Amino acid sequence: MPSILVFAGSWRPGSMNTRLATLIAGNLEAAGAQVTQISLGDYPLPLIDARAYESEPPEEARKLAELVVAHDALFIASPEYNAGYPPALKNALDWVSIARKGGPALRDKVVAIGGASAGSLGTYRCLTQLRTVLELGFGALVIPEMLAVSGADKGYGADGDLADKRIAGMRDRLVARLVKVAGLAP
Numbered sequence: 001m002p003s004i005l006v007f008a009g010s011w012r013p014g015s016m017n018t019r020l021a022t023l024i025a026g027n028l029e030a031a032g033a034q035v036t037q038i039s040l041g042d043y044p045l046p047l048i049d050a051r052a053y054e055s056e057p058p059e060e061a062r063k064l065a066e067l068v069v070a071h072d073a074l075f076i077a078s079p080e081y082n083a084g085y086p087p088a089l090k091n092a093l094d095w096v097s098i099a100r101k102g103g104p105a106l107r108d109k110v111v112a113i114g115g116a117s118a119g120s121l122g123t124y125r126c127l128t129q130l131r132t133v134l135e136l137g138f139g140a141l142v143i144p145e146m147l148a149v150s151g152a153d154k155g156y157g158a159d160g161d162l163a164d165k166r167i168a169g170m171r172d173r174l175v176a177r178l179v180k181v182a183g184l185a186p
């Protein structure tokens with residue numbers, strides 16, 4: 001059973017991305033994965049700079065990095081801020097990248113990304129940037145499917161699932177691929 005770590009790039013009360021992360025966590029479990037969902041808000045971190053290389057990382061950074069290493073794959077739900085991803089998410093990933101003595105935690109890690117926004121592009125612009133950083137900066141393996149949930153403030157049906165069939169179809173493809181590829185992890 002592949003293990004998948006799920007979190008959002010926002011921990012704001014009422015966060016649309018936390019809601020998306022929770023939905024995907026349930027979908028991944030239904031597809032046979034063992035899921036751990038966390039909130040980055042439980043891992044408060046200072047803004048990183050190069051002094052991080054010269055001192056011990058904060059305990060929260062170490063815990064986050066060990067969680068990443070302990071799972072076969074990740075799903076990250078990211079808000080879009082001015083066409084990019086939020087600085088708090090990048091800060092957390094930067095800390096994760098250097099917090100382990102055993103090497104960068106995200107290297108070779110399978111990652112799926114998505115995001116929720118009330119806008120019509122549904123975080124797509126932020127996801128293209130997040131993909132680049134995860135792949136080129138962190139050495140992660142990002143699966144092709146990206147889940148951009150547009151109109152997310154009104155995007156859910158009475159059953160709690162994504163109302164738009166096209167977006168739900170993309171979700172299904174993302175979940176299927178993530179569980180399959182995570183299951184191949186050594």
Ligand SMILES: Cc1cc2nc3c(=O)[nH]c(=O)nc-3n(C[C@H](O)[C@H](O)[C@H](O)COP(=O)(O)O)c2cc1C
Nearest residue numbers: 010012015016017018079080081082083117119123
């Ligand atoms: C500084 C800032 C910039 C934003 N820029 C965008 C944007 O470029 N595109 C977009 O769709 N939403 C943008 N938003 C709106 C966010 O999508 C919205 O605040 C969303 O609720 C954030 O995700 P969350 O609900 O998970 O916290 C921006 C919000 C902030 C605070």
